[in-house]
Amino acid sequence: xxxxxxxxxxxxxxxxxxxxxxxxxxxxxxxxxxxxxxxxxxxxxxxxxxxxxxxxxxxxxxxxxxxxxxxxxxxxxxxxxxxxxxxxxxxxxxxxxxxxxxxxxxxxxxxxxxxxxxxxxxxxxxxxxxxxxxxxxxxxxxxxxxxxxxxxxxxxxxxxxxxxxxxxxxxxxxxxxxxxxxxxxxxxxxxxxxxxxxxxxxxxxxxxxxxxxxxxxxxxxxxxxxxxxxxxxxxxxxxxxxxxxxxxxxxxxxxxxxxxxxxxxx
Amino acid sequence: xxxxxxxxxxxxxxxxxxxxxxxxxxxxxxxxxxxxxxxxxxxxxxxxxxxxxxxxxxxxxxxxxxxxxxxxxxxxxxxxxxxxxxxxxxxxxxxxxxxxxxxxxxxxxxxxxxxxxxxxxxxxxxxxxxxxxxxxxxxxxxxxxxxxxxxxxxxxxxxxxxxxxxxxxxxxxxxxxxxxxxxxxxxxxxxxxxxxxxxxxxxxxxxxxxxxxxxxxxxxxxxxxxxxxxxxxxxxxxxxxxxxxxxxxxxxxxxxxxxxxx
Numbered sequence: 049x050x051x052x053x054x055x056x057x058x059x060x061x062x063x064x065x066x067x068x069x070x071x072x073x074x075x076x077x078x079x080x081x082x083x084x085x086x087x088x089x090x091x092x093x094x095x096x097x098x099x100x101x102x103x104x105x106x107x108x109x110x111x112x113x114x115x116x117x118x119x120x121x122x123x124x125x126x127x128x129x130x131x132x133x134x135x136x137x138x139x140x141x142x143x144x145x146x147x148x149x150x151x152x153x154x155x156x157x158x159x160x161x162x163x164x165x166x167x168x169x170x171x172x173x174x175x176x177x178x179x180x181x182x183x184x185x186x187x188x189x190x191x192x193x194x195x196x197x198x199x200x201x202x203x204x205x206x207x208x209x210x211x212x213x214x215x216x217x218x219x220x221x222x223x224x225x226x227x228x229x230x231x232x233x234x235x236x237x238x239x240x241x242x243x244x245x246x247x248x249x250x251x252x253x254x255x256x257x258x259x260x261x262x263x264x265x266x267x268x269x270x271x272x273x274x275x276x277x278x279x280x281x282x283x284x285x286x287x288x289x290x291x292x293x294x295x296x297x298x299x300x301x302x303x304x305x306x307x308x309x310x311x312x313x314x
Numbered sequence: 315x316x317x318x319x320x321x322x323x324x325x326x327x328x329x330x331x332x333x334x335x336x337x338x339x340x341x342x343x344x345x346x347x348x349x350x351x352x353x354x355x356x357x358x359x360x361x362x363x364x365x366x367x368x369x370x371x372x373x374x375x376x377x378x379x380x381x382x383x384x385x386x387x388x389x390x391x392x393x394x395x396x397x398x399x400x401x402x403x404x405x406x407x408x409x410x411x412x413x414x415x416x417x418x419x420x421x422x423x424x425x426x427x428x429x430x431x432x433x434x435x436x437x438x439x440x441x442x443x444x445x446x447x448x449x450x451x452x453x454x455x456x457x458x459x460x461x462x463x464x465x466x467x468x469x470x471x472x473x474x475x476x477x478x479x480x481x482x483x484x485x486x487x488x489x490x491x492x493x494x495x496x497x498x499x500x501x502x503x504x505x506x507x508x509x510x511x512x513x514x515x516x517x518x519x520x521x522x523x524x525x526x527x528x529x530x531x532x533x534x535x536x537x538x539x540x541x542x543x544x545x546x547x548x549x550x551x552x553x554x555x556x557x558x559x560x561x562x563x564x565x566x567x568x569x570x571x572x573x574x575x576x
Contacts, residue, residue, distance in 0.1 A: 073496035080500040083516065084507055091368055091511040092361065099364055225342035232346075232353045241357055246364060 051147060052155045059159025074167055078115065085111040100245030101274070105182035107243065112175055113268045114240055119164040121202045121263050123157045128224070131217035140311040150298060154207055161203075186273035194280055195271035201287045202263045206234075208294035209259055215298070218305030239265030259294075262287035321418065322426060329429035340432040347388075347436035351443060354380050354506070369510025374451050375538055376508065381444030382467055382530040383506050388433065388440035389471050394478070396428040401482055402491035408573045421564060425475070455537065462541050466533035469553055474505070474529050476556040479564070486567035505529045525552045 086108060093104040102110060130153060133139040142149045181187065213230055216223040235241050238260035247255060255261055266283050269275045275283065358380060362373040371379065401424060404410045413420045448460060481498035485491045504512075504520055509527035512520055520527035532549050536542075 073493045073500070076497045077500040080503055084503050087511045087513070087516070088361070088368075088507070090513070092365055220338035220342065222339040222342065225339065225346040229342075229346040229349045232349045236353050236356060241353075242360055246360055248360075248363065 052151065055152060055155035056159035059156040078171060081115050082112060100243045102243065103182055103184060105179055106185050109179050109182055109185060110243055110268060110272065113271055114264055116168045116171055117199060117267050118240055118264055119168055120161060120199055121206050123160045123164060123203065130214040131223050134217040137311050139309065150211060157207055187271060191271055191273045195267045198267035198270045198284065201284060202267055205259060205287055205291050206263050208291050208298060211298045212301040215301045215305050218309060234260045234263055238263045259290035262290065318422060325427055326429050330431040343432045344435050351384055354383065369508040371508055371510060377447040378451060378537065379508055379530060379534045381447040382534050384440035385444050386467060386471050386474060386530050388437040390474055392430050392433040392437045394425060394475055396430050397425050398478055398482055402485040405485050405571065406489055410571060411573055459537055463533050463537040466536055466549060467530065469549060470529035470533055473525060473553040473556055476560040479560045483563045483567045486570045501526055522552065528552055
């Protein structure tokens with residue numbers, strides 16, 4: 049465990065030393081994402097009306113929360129690091145370590161969260177002054193604690209779901225397209241693009257069963273007081289179940305991949 | 315001109331033969347772009363379940379707009395993307411020398427050398443989706459209006475290229491493209507949304523200083539509302555200004571380029 053946090057610390061220091069262009073691009077990315085969502089909400093939701101259970105301000109708050117949640121869940125992409133380790137033969141040294149490669153990389157991902165957490169705190173601090181607390185939204189210490197737990201699981205779930213995709217690098221020359229495909233599916237079915245309540249009613253059971261909701265929308269719903277304790281417990285159980293499935297799948301892909309890994313790069 | 319066309323023919327032949335060496339990536343990329351199309355269409359389809367109009371356009375009109383976004387993106391990904399992605403590396407490592415000593419325009423060579431053959435199938439898919447959205451449109455659009463739309467869309471692609479270069483060329487002085495490239499990709503989101511949803515100073519910015527809304531949204535507006543001299547002048551004027559600005563920046567950048575020590 050000490051090794052885990054030591055790796056996370058090294059990664060955090062590395063990421064925090066990024067230069068001004070990194071912070072500038074982060075601000076622009078946040079502003080643009082929120083700007084597009086803001087105008088879509090304005091065009092969609094009447095001033096006094098409701099949509100998907102949200103008032104106009106409520107939906108804006110949902111978008112702010114989910115964009116910030118996504119930053120923590122995604123962390124900073126280490127996608128290429130894993131595939132590059134495989135392509136360039138750098139994986140060999142990790143195979144000699146007495147710790148699992150996946151655990152090492154997850155520790156690095158946790159460390160890489162540092163700038164994202166700083167950004168989330170900064171941006172979140174501005175929200176009450178801009179939006180206030182819209183009608184029908186209840187944020188309490190209890191919902192905040194529930195959301196924190198859900199975000200931690202969401203981060204692990206995202207890593208575990210994408211890990212076997214990154215390991216496709218053992219067989220394919222470029223797994224970037226697959227990761228991007230996963231991102232598209234996750235943003236749509238995770239509620240990052242639109243609140244899931246806007247999806248047709250027939251799709252709701254499917255959305256609840258798939259892992260994507262638990263990566264983004266679920267922590268936000270927990271924060272905004274939109275899930276009951278029973279729904280929260282059920283959701284966390286489903287998310288943890290998906291973590292287990294992804295971990296088993298990852299172990300299988302890792303075993304098959306390392307069997308044919310030559311250690312000389314591709 | 316013929317010399318440039320023949321040279322481009324060689325680029326194409328080389329790019330296709332190289333793409334077929336990496337078959338996994340070839341199919342992964344088709345899969346990814348297919349999902350991207352589905353992602354966009356699903357987004358608008360869900361939105362229109364809750365509203366009859368978005369930014370003044372119906373769902374049928376929005377599908378044509380989405381088809382235009384797909385085609386503009388496919389042209390960018392197929393013809394330019396690989397080349398512009400490599401440009402910062404060439405500048406920082408001094409590899410630009412190789413292009414500067416060729417007896418052709420360095421900008422032509424650098425921008426068009428690598429044709430992304432693995433995106434070519436998606437280019438065909440984008441054409442098919444745009445055709446489908448035009449065919450299913452309930453009112454007659456007219457061949458002339460569609461031809462004008464396609465020409466304006468190509469003009470939008472030129473504007474997109476110029477904007478992307480403007481965000482890339484500062485690497486001559488900054489030595490890193492990370493920040494500006496990320497900013498460009500963030501702002502490029504505005505290209506994928508109709509300009510009618512934006513209001514106030516944001517809208518004014520998106521049709522002038524950061525003209526991302528002109529790339530697809532204006533050609534689509536011309537298709538539905540008819541081409542006015544004002545709209546055409548605006549699109550041509552902004553595209554021309556962006557292109558000339560890009561050429562000026564490029565010449566300044568080349569002057570600042572110090573080969574391997576850059």
